[in-house]
Amino acid sequence: MKKKTLVLGASANPARYSFMAINRLVNHDQPVVAVGLKEAEVAGVKIQTKQVPFTNIDTVTLYLNPQRQREYYNYILSLSPKRVIFNPGTENPELYQLLRMNGIEIEVACTLVMLATGQY
Known part of the structure; x- marks a missing residue:
């Protein structure tokens, strides 16, 4: 199943x-x-430098430390993803709570491992 993914911190x-x-x-x-x-x-994927209002985002996979994530909280919520993956080093209980309050699933996992093991 195809899941449009935003790599944040690309x-x-x-x-x-x-x-x-x-x-x-x-x-x-x-x-x-x-x-x-x-x-x-x-x-073949262009890295944007602005908070582009992408549509149909299924997954946001984070590659930003928790301090850098703050400026993206509203952006992530505006995209209405089904889930956000917190890769190693991006764990952020403050953002977990915000996402859960908005019905967005969180996964503390590694995108690379998930892809390699068919769990993506």
């Missing part, structure tokens, strides 16, 4: 997990959009 640096996530999502035929600090392109 990077064109091959050493970054967000870079690997974009590539793996594309390889798994998942539609991907990305927002990061610098404009770039990864696996």
Whole structure:
């Protein structure tokens, strides 16, 4: 099943997990959009630098530390995703609570592992 995913905290640096996530999502035929600090392109996905009002987002996968996430709280809520994946290092109880209050599922997991094990 295809799940349009926003990679939030995207990077064109091959050493970054967000870079690997974009590539793996594309390889798994998942539609991907990305927002990061610098404009770039990864696996044919353009990294936007603004909070673009994407539509039909199923999943937001986070690659931002909790302090950096704050400026994106309203943005994430405005997208009405079904779930938000908190990758290692992004755990944020404050955002968990906000998401739950808005009926958005949270998963504290690794997108790369989920894809590799068929749990995505």
